[in-house]
Amino acid sequence: MTDDEFDLLDELYFLQSYEYLKETLGWEHSRLVATLDLLYAKEFVKCYSAPDTEVFGEVNLERDGHRFYYLATKMGLLKHNAL
Template sequence: MTDEEFDVIDELYFVQHFSYLKESLGWEEQLILQTLSSLQEKGYIKCLTAPDEEVFEKIDLLEQGRKLYFLATKKGLMEHNAL
């Protein structure tokens, strides 16, 4: 897990919108989207269209990530807490 991935997971113990991550982390949008995409590939986060509506199909986060919500998965939290 990269430092960036660790920092993003740190913010996703609860469902959070992309705009929250942008404000909280203070990073460039592209870095956030790339990090989210990497976390999604590893199965460390869930993507949601609304706070209680998980998306189960593959999403291109670089294109659609700005309008989504995110939540760390159990796998992501276990990896995060192991470090």
């Protein structure tokens, strides 16, 4: 797990919006969505279109990532805590 992945997962113990993550981490859009995309591909995060609506299937985070909320999965939290 990269430092960026670790830092991002650190913010996802609770559901967070894209804007919250961008502001809190101070990352540019490309860095944030690239890291989210890596974590999503590893099934370490889930995407939500609204706080109570999970998005299933393929997502295009480069195009739509700013619209989503994010939450670490159980597997993501276990990996994060193992380090």
